[in-house]
Amino acid sequence: MAVSYATVTWDQLHRDARQLAAALMPLGPWQGIVAITRGGLIPAAIIGRELDCRLIESISVVSYDEEHQSEPRVIKMPVAAGDGEGFLIIDDLVDSGVTAQLVRRLLPKAYFACLYAKPSGRPSTDKFVVEVPQETWILFPWDTAPLFVPPLARSRPDTAT
Numbered sequence: 001m002a003v004s005y006a007t008v009t010w011d012q013l014h015r016d017a018r019q020l021a022a023a024l025m026p027l028g029p030w031q032g033i034v035a036i037t038r039g040g041l042i043p044a045a046i047i048g049r050e051l052d053c054r055l056i057e058s059i060s061v062v063s064y065d066e067e068h069q070s071e072p073r074v075i076k077m078p079v080a081a082g083d084g085e086g087f088l089i090i091d092d093l094v095d096s097g098v099t100a101q102l103v104r105r106l107l108p109k110a111y112f113a114c115l116y117a118k119p120s121g122r123p124s125t126d127k128f129v130v131e132v133p134q135e136t137w138i139l140f141p142w143d144t145a146p147l148f149v150p151p152l153a154r155s156r157p158d159t160a161t
């Protein structure tokens with residue numbers, strides 16, 4: 001279980017994806033992008049737009065049920081990407097690095113980039129934007145919604161901090 005949570009807003013995610021695109025631009029041209037679903041889909045769309053890259057393939061991997069990790073399962077292969085030559089692999093984050101290692105084995109010539117990296121996953125990336133502590137759980141904009149919070153003066157004494 002995570003010790004703390006870090007919330008990423010849509011604005012922050014967009015800025016971080018554009019920063020990643022700027023770092024990837026001089027390493028191109030890229031023939032295509034492989035998004036790791038589902039978390040890599042929105043970052044891949046933003047990066048594809050910035051790099052003017054319209055060939056977006058996907059690989060579907062299931063690694064977590066909420067915060068519980070399981071053996072990763074590939075439920076759709078990225079057939080258009082061949083061995084990965086000329087392709088970028090994009091994901092939202094690496095945590096243990098297990099998902100990234102699995103996808104890299106399937107696309108050995110591709111370049112792996114993500115927005116956020118925890119220390120255990122960092123060696124499995126070629127590029128990332130922000131390092132996040134291992135015990136922090138990242139909450140993406142699609143994981144959250146604004147919620148009413150009562151004013152301090154109206155909260156029960158035993159719940160006020």
Ligand SMILES: O=P(O)(O)OC[C@H]1O[C@H](OP(=O)(O)OP(=O)(O)O)[C@H](O)[C@@H]1O
Pocket residue numbers: 036037038039040061062063064065069091092093094095096097098099100121
């Ligand atoms: O480095 P790891 O420990 O392998 O974890 C990273 C993976 O876990 C999450 O995917 P998840 O399986 O939760 O699926 P989702 O992208 O569909 O939400 C995240 O989007 C990465 O793909």
Ligand SMILES: Nc1nc2[nH]cnc2c(=O)[nH]1
Pocket residue numbers: 064093094095136137138139140143
């Ligand atoms: N949303 C989210 N998914 C994950 N999958 C593995 N680590 C994380 C994380 O920190 N946040």
Ligand SMILES: [Mg+2]
Pocket residue numbers: 036037038039040061091
């Ligand atoms: Mg994922």
